[in-house]
Amino acid sequence: MSAIAQDGAALEDVDAFAARARAWLAENMPPADPAKDTFFLHAATHPADEEVLARAATCRELQRRLFDGGFAGICVPRQYGGQELTPAHQTAFNREIKGYDYPAEIQASTFIPCMAVLLEFGTEEQKLRHIPRMLRGEEIWVQLLSEPGGGSDAAGAVTSATRDGDRWLLNGSKIWTTSGWWGDWALCLARTNWDVEKHRGLTVFSLPMSAPGLQIRQIELVNGSKDFCQEFLTDVVVPDADRIGDVDAGWSVMTRWLYHERTISGGSPYVTGGGNRPNAGPYELAALIEAARRLGTIDDSTTRALIGEAQTSSLVLRALVESVTHKMATGSLPHHAAAMPRLFGGTANARRAAIATELYGDAGVVWAPDDEIAAQVGLGYLIRQAACIGGGTTEMARNVIAERLLGMPREHRADTSAFRDVPRGPRASGAH
Amino acid sequence: MFTQTADQDLLETTTEQYLAATFPPERIREFARRDSTFDATLWKRGAELGWTTLLVPEAAGGGSVSGNGLADLLAVAFQFGRHAAPGPLIGTNVVAAALGRWGSGELHGGPLAQLLDGDATAAWAHAPRMGSCASAVVRAARSGDGVVLDGTAPLVESGAPKGYLLVAAGADEDGARSHYLVPFDAPGVRISPLGGIDLVRRHQAVTLREVVVPAAYRVGEPGTADVHDEVLLDLAAVLQAGEIVGAMERAFDLTLRWTRDRYSFGRPLGSYQEIKHRMADLRTQLEASAAVAEKAARHVGEDRPDARSWASAAKAYVGRVGPELVQDCVQLHGGIGVTFEHDLHLYLRRATLDAQLFGTPAYFAERVVRLVEADMEEGA
Numbered sequence: 001m002s003a004i005a006q007d008g009a010a011l012e013d014v015d016a017f018a019a020r021a022r023a024w025l026a027e028n029m030p031p032a033d034p035a036k037d038t039f040f041l042h043a044a045t046h047p048a049d050e051e052v053l054a055r056a057a058t059c060r061e062l063q064r065r066l067f068d069g070g071f072a073g074i075c076v077p078r079q080y081g082g083q084e085l086t087p088a089h090q091t092a093f094n095r096e097i098k099g100y101d102y103p104a105e106i107q108a109s110t111f112i113p114c115m116a117v118l119l120e121f122g123t124e125e126q127k128l129r130h131i132p133r134m135l136r137g138e139e140i141w142v143q144l145l146s147e148p149g150g151g152s153d154a155a156g157a158v159t160s161a162t163r164d165g166d167r168w169l170l171n172g173s174k175i176w177t178t179s180g181w182w183g184d185w186a187l188c189l190a191r192t193n194w195d196v197e198k199h200r201g202l203t204v205f206s207l208p209m210s211a212p213g214l215q216i217r218q219i220e221l222v223n224g225s226k227d228f229c230q231e232f233l234t235d236v237v238v239p240d241a242d243r244i245g246d247v248d249a250g251w252s253v254m255t256r257w258l259y260h261e262r263t264i265s266g267g268s269p270y271v272t273g274g275g276n277r278p279n280a281g282p283y284e285l286a287a288l289i290e291a292a293r294r295l296g297t298i299d300d301s302t303t304r305a306l307i308g309e310a311q312t313s314s315l316v317l318r319a320l321v322e323s324v325t326h327k328m329a330t331g332s333l334p335h336h337a338a339a340m341p342r343l344f345g346g347t348a349n350a351r352r353a354a355i356a357t358e359l360y361g362d363a364g365v366v367w368a369p370d371d372e373i374a375a376q377v378g379l380g381y382l383i384r385q386a387a388c389i390g391g392g393t394t395e396m397a398r399n400v401i402a403e404r405l406l407g408m409p410r411e412h413r414a415d416t417s418a419f420r421d422v423p424r425g426p427r428a429s430g431a432h
Numbered sequence: 433m434f435t436q437t438a439d440q441d442l443l444e445t446t447t448e449q450y451l452a453a454t455f456p457p458e459r460i461r462e463f464a465r466r467d468s469t470f471d472a473t474l475w476k477r478g479a480e481l482g483w484t485t486l487l488v489p490e491a492a493g494g495g496s497v498s499g500n501g502l503a504d505l506l507a508v509a510f511q512f513g514r515h516a517a518p519g520p521l522i523g524t525n526v527v528a529a530a531l532g533r534w535g536s537g538e539l540h541g542g543p544l545a546q547l548l549d550g551d552a553t554a555a556w557a558h559a560p561r562m563g564s565c566a567s568a569v570v571r572a573a574r575s576g577d578g579v580v581l582d583g584t585a586p587l588v589e590s591g592a593p594k595g596y597l598l599v600a601a602g603a604d605e606d607g608a609r610s611h612y613l614v615p616f617d618a619p620g621v622r623i624s625p626l627g628g629i630d631l632v633r634r635h636q637a638v639t640l641r642e643v644v645v646p647a648a649y650r651v652g653e654p655g656t657a658d659v660h661d662e663v664l665l666d667l668a669a670v671l672q673a674g675e676i677v678g679a680m681e682r683a684f685d686l687t688l689r690w691t692r693d694r695y696s697f698g699r700p701l702g703s704y705q706e707i708k709h710r711m712a713d714l715r716t717q718l719e720a721s722a723a724v725a726e727k728a729a730r731h732v733g734e735d736r737p738d739a740r741s742w743a744s745a746a747k748a749y750v751g752r753v754g755p756e757l758v759q760d761c762v763q764l765h766g767g768i769g770v771t772f773e774h775d776l777h778l779y780l781r782r783a784t785l786d787a788q789l790f791g792t793p794a795y796f797a798e799r800v801v802r803l804v805e806a807d808m809e810e811g812a
């Protein structure tokens with residue numbers, strides 16, 4: 001069980017570590033409130049901005065406690081403020097932290113992908129500057145990745161970075177930035193070369209969200225959520241020292257960025273928690289049954305079939321995620337197989353929203369002002385396709401499964417020439 | 433398709449090789465024209481490979497290869513589905529499990545030993561239905577040292593000439609029922625063959641007229657049949673799911689190959705995005721089906737508290753998407769897919785049979801809801 005750390009000291013035994021964590025957690029962390037949803041994981045709730053900021057402050061506070069207790073950055077090297085232990089220690093800690101409140105809302109994007117990308121591609125100065133601050137809850141990071149004209153085509157970014165001596169000027173627009181309006185720093189993908197194939201002209205930068213010339217607008221979604229943002233960059237100055245990775249080598253950073261982003265569903269050594277799944281609100285099976293009892297439809301066979309379908313599908317999704325994660329870890333499936341749980345999860349969640357709406361009947365479309373649950377069902381139905389869009393559409397997932405997993409013919413590409421010459425549609429602007 | 437130990441891989445590989453050599457598709461088609469598809473020598477050979485012992489405790493003469501006999505048998509069922517193979521795999525194993533767990537010493541020495549050795553096969557008369565329409569209705573009355581059974585089991589699987597039927601019977605219609613093991617060759621047992629969708633897995637109706645069985649042929653304590661049927665139903669659901677996953681896998685593979693080899697309008701069928709996306713959906717359903725079947729086998733085989741929910745979810749999901757997946761494969765094949773000459777229908781038949789027998793997908797979806805309701809009552 002004992003392994004040797006790089007400096008020659010014996011690593012703490014996992015069981016001993018878990019026991020120490022258990023005792024520390026009991027003393028230092030507050031219990032989770034199972035009735036309270038985390039605010040962005042649950043699409044049907046839309047807290048006021050002040051509630052979001054209060055929760056963000058709590059997350060910073062809790063992260064600081066983890067840091068002071070010696071439990072932040074369990075797999076991060078000591079020189080950057082981490083514990084330099086192993087994934088097994090992180091897994092053990094995640095088991096112990098179940099039932100406690102923890103900074104769930106800053107795991108993504110701060111630790112994955114941003115910290116993970118910094119660890120792999122950052123300079124020594126960049127790592128020493130940012131990672132300890134991330135681990136102390138002082139820097140919350142977000143991802144400036146998608147663009148209004150881009151959709152699923154991340155490599156087609158048209159936000160430009162132009163060199164100006166030892167600094168860069170960034171111009172363009174980014175969108176779908178989770179927590180953009182309360183984040184501190186960001187990774188940003190920008191185009192530095194228009195004369196090569198699209199993947200070969202990209203560079204990754206880091207910048208503070210308070211940078212002059214960076215305008216942030218909260219996007220209101222159909223369910224009232226305002227956590228996603230759009231950013232407008234006008235001559236935003238980024239010192240060359242804040243570039244991540246080599247110039248025009250952004251896509252190799254991006255590959256790892258996207259990889260780390262996907263590990264939010266499991267398997268990352270940098271994520272704390274993962275055990276306290278948010279309450280699925282009106283979609284919890286018991287909640288569906290309670291609702292059918294209230295509505296007097298629980299003995300109706302169609303209603304029961306809908307409830308049975310919802311529960312069956314949520315069990316199957318769980319089995320699928322576990323099985324594919326395990327098969328990818330042991331190499332019996334390639335990492336592209338992650339597209340299968342993504343596809344299944346997207347369609348199952350969309351279907352679940354439809355099931356709840358059908359079950360609620362008129363109560364799912366018209367409700368009393370204080371009936372928060374009925375409102376969540378109605379609004380959840382309006383936003384349901386988000387489950388099949390965000391994080392790569394289900395259509396993209398189907399392409400990945402067909403082409404990468406099944407080896408079926410690739411789609412014809414119209415974007416293999418110099419990016420400058422790639423058609424971008426009649427309304428595209430910013431041509432260089 | 434499943435994550436297995438090396439020993440389980442060995443069991444699956446030997447089964448695969450044996451079934452591939454013994455039951456190629458043309459042989460299955462040939463069997464279709466026979467009155468009986470049971471071959472005693474072939475079944476006995478299967479028993480030697482380990483098909484019959486896995487759900488029976490070692491003390492009763494059985495034994496698993498991994499410690500979880502149901503997970504072991506899942507791999508065998510998967511291969512039965514892949515080859516649409518004949519042989520009463522599910523009935524024999526379910527009845528053997530019942531005898532191993534609850535049977536008397538006399539049953540262990542006689543009928544169970546014959547099942548384990550492949551000298552006999554067995555059928556389970558249970559046929560759960562939605563609503564109140566009962567399936568097997570058998571009355572039991574004591575008579576001297578034995579029990580007299582009267583009634584019908586309208587739908588049971590056919591097997592070896594030397595065979596047994598596990599049937600639940602009560603003294604009157606509302607009374608608690610007990611399980612009895614009935615030899616098919618006992619006086620008063622009448623059998624009439626039924627038609628059906630599967631070419632090689634056959635069924636029959638059984639009538640019992642004053643059939644006398646020894647008291648020791650009661651399986652389990654008096655009045656335990658209904659509880660035990662639920663336990664056996666978990667096993668059957670997992671094994672059926674395993675067979676369906678096998679049938680799905682084979683149909684999917686045939687279809688993937690077809691999308692490469694078949695050209696239309698000058699390009700491979702599989703180069704059309706519509707076809708690619710459908711194949712991606714089917715591949716995902718296949719993976720999800722295998723995952724839930726495997727998870728159910730693990731939980732039921734280890735007697736975990738949530739085992740029944742997993743078994744029910746497995747049958748509800750796999751039973752629903754399995755036949756639909758094969759039908760989609762037929763659609764992607766076009767006209768050739770509905771010919772007797774093509775192999776696809778072998779897998780469609782097996783997937784559909786397994787989906788419908790021993791409780792439909794809808795029955796299991798309802799069972800899932802009942803289990804949650806029971807949990808809620810307990811929690812309240």
